[in-house]
Amino acid sequence: MTVLAEFEFELGENTGIVYESILPELDGGHQRTKTALGIKDGLLFLKLEASDFVSMRAAVNGWLRMVKIVDETCSIARHAYSRREILNQFSPEEPSSYS
Secondary structure (H helix, E strand, O other), X not given: OOEEEEEEEOOHHHHHHHHHHHHHHHHOOOOOEEEEEEEEOOEEEEEEEXXXXXXXXXXXHHHHXXXXXXXXXXXXXXXXXXXXXXXXXXXXXXXXXXX
């Protein structure tokens, strides 16, 4: 039996970073699953193929968790960077204690 799943993610400006961050995981030698990852029209595409439901569940959990973690990390980093830029506008001669 073969189980298939396809996902597409609209991640905005994080799409490329998420793709590049999780791409090395494809080399992970998973015996019971096959994974394809790509970007098209600004969307991240993830396709999974597994030999059984247990393998599919594990693969879906792992890949979705990776996408979520990288996307959230990008958003936090962007927010912190923009906050630092705003704080530096108020006192550019003094280094910010938020750096």
